[in-house]
Amino acid sequence: MDLRLPSGLFFAILGVILTGLGVFAPDMRAPLTDININLYSGISMLVFGAFLLVMARRAARKQS
Amino acid sequence: MKLAAVDYVILLAYFAFVIGIGWVLRKRVSTSGDFLLSGRSVPVWITSLAFIAANLGAQELVGMAASGAKYGIMTCHFYWLGAIPAMIFMGIFMMPFYYGSKARSVPEFLKLRFDEKTRGFNAIMFAVMTVFSSGISMYALGLLLHLVLGWNFDVSVLASAAIVLAYTYLGGLTSAIYNEVLQFFLIVAGFAPLAILACAKAGGWQGIVARLPANMTHTWKYMGHASENPMGVELFGMIAGLGFVMSFGYWCTNFLVVQRAMAAENMSAARRTPLIATIPKMFMPFIVILPGIAAVALAKMTGVGGGHLYDLPMKLSNGVMVGDYDQVLTTLMAKFYPAGILGVGLTGLMASFMSGMAGNVTAFNTVFTYDIYQSYFRKNAPDSHYLMVGRMTTIVGVALSILAAYVCKHYNNIMDLLQFVFAFVNAPLFATFLLGMFWKRATAHGAFSGLVSSTVAAILTFGLTTAEHKGGWISPVHHFGSQMVQNFWIALAAFTTCFVVTIVVSLVTAPRPDKEMEGLVYGLTKIKHDEGARWYQRPAPLAVFVAVLVIVINIWLA
Numbered sequence: 001m002d003l004r005l006p007s008g009l010f011f012a013i014l015g016v017i018l019t020g021l022g023v024f025a026p027d028m029r030a031p032l033t034d035i036n037i038n039l040y041s042g043i044s045m046l047v048f049g050a051f052l053l054v055m056a057r058r059a060a061r062k063q064s
Numbered sequence: 065m066k067l068a069a070v071d072y073v074i075l076l077a078y079f080a081f082v083i084g085i086g087w088v089l090r091k092r093v094s095t096s097g098d099f100l101l102s103g104r105s106v107p108v109w110i111t112s113l114a115f116i117a118a119n120l121g122a123q124e125l126v127g128m129a130a131s132g133a134k135y136g137i138m139t140c141h142f143y144w145l146g147a148i149p150a151m152i153f154m155g156i157f158m159m160p161f162y163y164g165s166k167a168r169s170v171p172e173f174l175k176l177r178f179d180e181k182t183r184g185f186n187a188i189m190f191a192v193m194t195v196f197s198s199g200i201s202m203y204a205l206g207l208l209l210h211l212v213l214g215w216n217f218d219v220s221v222l223a224s225a226a227i228v229l230a231y232t233y234l235g236g237l238t239s240a241i242y243n244e245v246l247q248f249f250l251i252v253a254g255f256a257p258l259a260i261l262a263c264a265k266a267g268g269w270q271g272i273v274a275r276l277p278a279n280m281t282h283t284w285k286y287m288g289h290a291s292e293n294p295m296g297v298e299l300f301g302m303i304a305g306l307g308f309v310m311s312f313g314y315w316c317t318n319f320l321v322v323q324r325a326m327a328a329e330n331m332s333a334a335r336r337t338p339l340i341a342t343i344p345k346m347f348m349p350f351i352v353i354l355p356g357i358a359a360v361a362l363a364k365m366t367g368v369g370g371g372h373l374y375d376l377p378m379k380l381s382n383g384v385m386v387g388d389y390d391q392v393l394t395t396l397m398a399k400f401y402p403a404g405i406l407g408v409g410l411t412g413l414m415a416s417f418m419s420g421m422a423g424n425v426t427a428f429n430t431v432f433t434y435d436i437y438q439s440y441f442r443k444n445a446p447d448s449h450y451l452m453v454g455r456m457t458t459i460v461g462v463a464l465s466i467l468a469a470y471v472c473k474h475y476n477n478i479m480d481l482l483q484f485v486f487a488f489v490n491a492p493l494f495a496t497f498l499l500g501m502f503w504k505r506a507t508a509h510g511a512f513s514g515l516v517s518s519t520v521a522a523i524l525t526f527g528l529t530t531a532e533h534k535g536g537w538i539s540p541v542h543h544f545g546s547q548m549v550q551n552f553w554i555a556l557a558a559f560t561t562c563f564v565v566t567i568v569v570s571l572v573t574a575p576r577p578d579k580e581m582e583g584l585v586y587g588l589t590k591i592k593h594d595e596g597a598r599w600y601q602r603p604a605p606l607a608v609f610v611a612v613l614v615i616v617i618n619i620w621l622a
Contacts, residue, residue, distance in 0.1 A: 001088050003110055007246050010081050011253070014074060014408060021070060021404040028402040032265055032362075032373060038404040041257050048253075 002059060008052030011045045018042025065212050065398040071407030078411045079227055081246065082418070086231030086239040096450035099236035100430040101168055102327035106238065110245050111333070112340035115324040116348070117244035120251060121420020122205045122413060125352055129396075130389035132356025133376065135294045135548075136280025137621060139356075140349040141302060144283070146311030148342050148614045152607050154316045155325075155338040157586075161501050162322060163334040165583050170319040171435040177500045177584045179508035180439070185515055186493065187435035190319060191428055193489060195461065198424035199468020204390075205417045206469065212394045213410075221469055224414065228421050229462040233455060237430070240422040241327060247415035248344075254412025255351050261400045262358035265373070266365070275361040284622040296545015297552065305552025309559040313490035317497050320427040335603040342610045346617060359392050374399055421465065429457040484526060484534075484551070491555035492518035492562030499566050504578065504585045510570030518562035525557040526550075 021028065022039025093099045106114075131139040167173040171190065175183035206221040231239045266272050272281065279286040279293050286293040287302060297305075315321060315338070325337040362374035377395050379388035397409050433454045442449070471478060492515055499506040499514075527538030531550035544550040582588050599605055 001085075001242075003085075003242050003245060006081060006085055006088075007249060010077070010246065011249065013077060014253070017070060017074065018404050018408070028404065030398070030400050030402045030406075032399045033261060033402060034265075035261075037257060037261065037400075038402065041253070041405050041408070045253060048249075 002056045004052040004056035004059070008049045008056060011049030012053065013049075015042050015044075015046030015049050019046060065394070065406075067213065067406065067410070068403035070404055071410060074404075074407035075411050075414065078250065078415065082227060082243050083230050083234075085242050085246070086234035089235030089239045089242065092238055093234075093236050093451075096433065096447050096454050097168075098238070099451055099454050100426075100433060101323075102237045102241060104327060105329050106241055106327045108328055108333040108336055108340065110241060111324050111328045111337045113248045113344065114241040114244040114327075115321055115337055115341040116345050117248040117251075117419045118240075118320055118324055118423030119420075120248065120348075120416055121201050121423075122208075122417035123201045123420070125251065125255070125413065125416045126204070126208065126390055126393050128349075128352040129356035129359075129393035132353040133359050133392045134356075134387065134389050136276065136357055136360070137283050137353070138280075138293060138295050139353050140283055140621070141306060142311075143345060143349050144614055144618050145303070145307040147315060147345055148610070149307065150311040150315035151338040151342045151345065152611055153312060154322075155335045155603055156607050158316050158497070158501060159325060159335040159338070160331070160589065161584060161586075163326060163328075163331050164589065168326075168434050169431050170317060170322055171431055173584075174496070174500070174511070175435075175439075177581070178506075178511045182496075182508055182512045182515065183435060183439070185512065187431050189489060190431055191436065193486060194320065194424040194428040194431075195464045196468045197486065198421045198461075198465040200472055201417060201420050201424075202465055202469040203472040205413075206473075208390070208394060208413075211391065212398070217473075221466065224417060225421070225462050225466050228418050228425065229459065232422050232425055232462075233458050236454070236458075237323070237327060237426045240426045241324060243422065244324075244419045247419040250408070250415045251412045251419075252351060254409040254415075255355070257405060258396060258400055258409060259351050259354045259358070262355045262362065262396055265400075266358045266361040272358055272361045275364045276357070280357065280360070282622060283618065290545050290549075295548060297549045301549055301552045301556075305549075305556045309491045309494065309555045310552065313492075313494035313555065313559070317490050317493045319431060320423050323427055323430065332597060332601065332603065336601075336606060339603055339606045339610060342614070346610070346614055355396055356389075356392050359396055425458060425461045425465070428461045429454050432457045432461070484554075488522040488551070488555045488558045491559045492522075495559050495562040496566060499563070499570075500585070502586045503570075504581060504588060505570055505575055506566060507570045507573045507576060509573045510566040510568075513569045514562040514564075514566030517565045518558040521561035522554050522558040525554045529553070 018038045019042030022036050022042050026036050026039065028038060097103050128139060162173060165173055165176055167176055171183045171187035174186050202221055202225065205224065206217045209215040209220045210217045231243055263269065263272070266275070287299045290296050290298040325334050328334040328337050359374060359376065363372055363376050365373045367373050377388040377391040378385045397406065401409050433450055437453050438450060496511050496515055500511060524538070526535045528536065528540065529542045529544060529550055530536035530540045531544035531547045534547055535550060544553065578588055
């Protein structure tokens, strides 16, 4: 098993959930937070998840 | 702190993934070696991240933020003075013997190099220690979840133990290691935003420096005198105690981390495992310690209504209010994380707990199966028998950890005592390994008497000194500035005793013939220098690179 596959998938899912929250509930704030933290962390996780998935795909292609 | 539905969704998704990884990996287990040692086939980037993740338990995460708030940036010495140099030493000088000797565990190396009794002593100490470590960490997590979220202590302890058991039972060490990598990513994803938000709110690093006493924002500047720095430690105690004895003892001899490197696919990968691991390790303080430091600055700032932005948590202890630093991390999360990212942060905390516990359980089952069961109970059984024993030991290990968690819950002073024991238990072992690997004259009787006498020396030091009302049960002749400094000195005493006694006893006992020690001692071992590999794939250039990097960081924040 290529670990990048499940980790990439996991972060992609987290990214979708957080980005969704950031877009549809942009005013959600904790007492000391001034920015839309869900949106920014969500996007970063999406990027990281996609990166892992692309890497896994490339490795799988090379093998076959 | 209240969780929203989305936070539970994230937590459940994580549980589904860790168990799923175990489920997929169960097919890779057909021998005891697959289950307990990963069949020595794990890619190097995975072993490297698992190497630090196994150490990154919930107590580490909570404790580092706590120490950040209590001692300031000096806490970073645990990383930049302690862990990194030790990891470099381990990769360059010690891994060739561990991996090359084909020993399956750290105690087994002691058996090959010395004798059965040295191995037995170490294996039993280690088995007891791992069970109680994961018990203590389980107790700490259960307590935290109860305090912060109001969750039931029993349910959180049993449920998290059940999940760890599920994936380690299914996929063995490979499953534990793979999940540790996922856990590492999640810890970073869950806590890096907190460090950034807390730091930004406190006005960036400049804002923090302006609000904190100067001795909390410099790593080296106030080390000259014990009374000048918040840790109450002097330069020698810091460098020799923490930097040398404690860190080298932990990172070079603790099977919990060594096991991760031993699972690598070849010698070069095994040596590069701790070296590559130093790079993320070096930057961990910015995620785990910085929030604690920023918290102190936030507690000095006033908001719109005139109240403090943040108040350091307090608790009642012996009738006085004192800082409850262990709650710094979670209270910060409550202040900065709205639903969504809060779920990620909390899942990160659970992940760190699970990686710490799985690390202990997988090290425990290997040591028990190979070093205790196979050496003292049944020597020549077929491999399938040991696989079965390994699996059963996994269940027993988790059960014993749960038991240990309840022991700690009901007898708080036992926990204090154990944490004291863990503070020094690896220190003398490092002396044994240092002499065993680099001095061929060291004998089995020397090693054994060194280990036993150093344990006595540690207990005596604890009995003769006090710090924060702990210790001094024989007669207090010296007082230390903090418990941490006391630990440094106990470790130093244990190490020195072991070192001296081992040498003296070795010199009066019969030496072992050179021929028996090939591959175990420096000078009698041909270390392969991987000629074919490109320069950047070799351990030595990598070691030089990370060494320079850590020196730069030390100077930068001196």
